Amino acid sequence: MTTTHVAGRYAGKAAVITGAGSGIGQATALRLAAEGAHVLGLDINAEGLATTAARADAGIETRQCDIADPAQCRAAIEDAVERFGRLDVLGNVAGIARADHLQDVTEAAYRQMMGVNVDGYFFMAQAAIPHLLHEGGAIVNIASNAGIIGQAYTVVYCMTKGAVIQLTRALAMEYLKTPLRVVAIAPGMVDTGLTRGYQMPADVDWDLVGRYISPRGATPPETIAALFAFLASGDAPNMHGAIVSADHGMTTG
16 A cells, blocks of 8 residues: 655654564654655564665664663664664554463563563653653654453453553653653554464454454554654644544444
């Protein structure tokens, strides 16, 4: 899917995008670079980052990073500021998801999901905010409709995305009197490698699962990237603390 880029909208701006090796993160990094940004794309997957950089005409540099490690988060932000001289946008996009019966969730799986989906968002924001305040920048967090409604067999994932929503709102309040803007996008199903390879556990109740699957199908990641590019830009100066649902109406009632 193609969307119309706003030429030069991010000229002279610098962004850090996590999860840039695939899916929404890759689409977002490519979108911002196409609109003029200098982008540092982060991902734990070096091959994915290489693919992203190869797809860009210009503007994307990469760094392998495990955002579950606070020290790596801090180092990545400092690297971006050293490379670009500034930071205008932080895109907290990286995430992992899996489905399990509650009783089958291992402690290791629980800790991993919390580390990537919650800790990574917090520590990236903590490191980036001093630089974003200087530029009057923006944080865009990728949440999920799973953070708004309960979904069977994804208890831990729902917990993490609910945390992202509250992180967004709490940061928005704490920095209400500053130029910093903080918003979140809450997609439904997005057509990425993560969702295409998604597997449900055995013996699920498909009636329960069907309650949070839209009949309109999955959204292309480029559509979420286009929304991201708008929200993080000067075109959305009054968007602060907003949780923008992009889920084909699945959380409307």
